[in-house]
Amino acid sequence: MDKSVRKFVALTSVLVLFSILMLGLFGYIYRYSTINTYNFILLIVIVLTIIITLLFILSAIAVFYTYRVRSVNRFLLKPVKLALKLLLPVVTVMSGIFKGSKDAVRNFYIDINNILVDSNRRKYSPGEILILLPHCLQHSSCSFKITNDIGNCKKCGKCCIGDIAEIGEQTGVKVLVATGGTAARNSIARLKPKLILSVACERDLASGIADVSRIPVIGVVNDRPNGPCYNTVVDVNKLREKLNTILKK
Ligand code: SF4
Known part of the structure; x- marks a missing residue:
């Protein structure tokens, strides 16, 4: 039997056993309890x-x-x-x-x-910050592979990736384009940033912030003028302003 199936069967068995024990316990309490027991439970x-x-x-x-x-x-x-x-x-x-x-x-x-996160008033050096971007910011017609290295972006102006890459070069802050949640988690584990400035939709940001609760995350919500996950955009000035508030001068 497959390892994952074995694990599923083992955990399900524990759950069923626990349910049967609870059922037995409740049955016992129901059979032998007095009005005082009910009052105590209610209390x-x-x-x-x-x-x-x-x-x-x-x-x-x-x-x-x-x-x-x-x-x-x-x-x-x-x-x-x-x-x-x-x-x-x-x-x-x-x-x-x-x-x-x-x-x-x-x-x-x-x-x-x-x-x-802002209330901490802590400033970070460029090497401690990671700017995390979703892949959907890249223009759909672009053929350059920027998920491995944002340096492959030619800054053609069709999407905001070029402007954000520029911010990274000017400030020395690492900018990463993640293809999904797992890739983002792996990069965070590898790079060990002290603060993440993340761009994503509300759902991904909220779950990401909860996921990496040990590292402070500043979230910037992207705009989706073409619908979800397709040619999305972000206010680059807002991103720059946020970065300036946390970056050591
Ligand atoms: S700015 Fe960069 S990522 Fe965006 S379309 Fe141009 S080359 Fe591609």
């Missing part, structure tokens, strides 16, 4: 619900305050981080359930994350 559920509600309220207030003042107060650091880890992903899922715009919530998530 635990109520206390847990109160704790979770308070955490959600606290992190929501912290996020709104941070959004208004555009800076993270050090007392609110933990609640804001909690909101980024729990509250905002839950709100994104809920937005999908209620047929709302997930991208609007993700935009908010990216904005709060950027404020959190």
Whole structure:
């Protein structure tokens, strides 16, 4: 049997066994418990619900305050981080359930994350920063292989890759065009940057920021005038401004 299938079967067996044990435990409690047991269980559920509600309220207030003042107060650091880890992903899922715009919530998530990173006020040398770009920024008619080396770009002006390559050359910051999430993760593991300035759509940025939680990521959302993943564009001036705020002079 294939190794991956064996792993799947083993983990599924553990899950089924655990479910059967839980079923047995609940059956036992149901058969022998008294009204006091039910009251105790209900009390635990109520206390847990109160704790979770308070955490959600606290992190929501912290996020709104941070959004208004555009800076993270050090007392609110933990609640804001909690909101980024729990509250905002839950709100994104809920937005999908209620047929709302997930991208609007993700935009908010990216904005709060950027404020959190900016609040560090730390400056980085060029070698510590990685500018990560999605492949869809390259013009579809371009035949140059820029995913291996952005230096292969001829700066013809058809897409914004040339301008961003220029920024990389002027500042000494490494610029990388990733073909997808796995390629981006591999490059991050290889280059070990201290900060990533990443361009992508809301979905990829939000998942990327959550993925590489150990490294601060500043997200810049691209524009998709031709639909998703095709000849996308990014405001190069905005990217340059962001880079200037974090680059050591
Ligand atoms: S700017 Fe560079 S990547 Fe864009 S189309 Fe021209 S050569 Fe290709």
